[in-house]
Amino acid sequence: MIQIKILPFNPFQCNCYVLWVETKEAIIVDPSFSSEQEYQVIAKLLQSEGLSLKGVYNTHCHFDHCFGAPFLKEHHQMDYAAHKDGIQFTENATKQAAVYGMQIAEILPPQIFIDEGESIKFGNSELEILNTPGHADGSLCFVSHSDKFVITGDVLFRESIGRTDLPTGDLDVLLASINNKLFQLPGDFVVYPGHGPQSSIAHEQANNPFLHFGEVH
Secondary structure, three states, X not given: OOEEEEEEEOOOOEEEEEEEOOOOEEEEEOOOOOOHHHHXXXXXXXXXXXXXXXXXXXXXXXXXXXXXXXXXXXXXXXXXXXXXXXXXXXXXXXXXXXXXXXXXXXXOOOOEEOOOOOEEEEOOEEEEEXXXXXXXXXXXXXXXXXXXXXXXXXXXXXXXXXXXXXXXXXXXXXXXXXXXOHHHXXXXXXXXXXXXXXXXXXXXXXXXXXXXXXXXX
């Protein structure tokens, strides 16, 4: 069984997920910790649970989801994995952050590329990778069929959807990703989003005000 710890970090309260299994092998999804103090929360969790970090994966490469890359490189000699189409966002991260009045260091690009049709394996567990563009090119979702959850990044939130007014955002493409990929999952699957509280597929199908059989209303 996969254990999950949700840790909101940085001014955008971006959810960082630490997942681990009985073998104590762990992965991080969306390393959003933006300071040494925030990184120490991760370090103390790994130490207290006796975890061995095996990989780091990003749902997409917007800067608020990638802040932790330098800390992982420094403390674990570890690169993060993401879809290759996300590199453009790491290249423009400082300009994008400036739009929000933030001055940030350059964001390290992913060095490992992943895509739909592959899976993330740690211990005896695995996550299926879904390609779900619309919020941003290179957006991915990670599905555990055995533990019945999906990590959706900024594609689907509790009673909301990802914004589409940023570069490469496309509402029609986003709705197709949600309806054709995420809403094909069973209703009892838990939704773990990039920001905010968790939900479920059934709850979003019934209550998301932005979605109704693929139509916006």
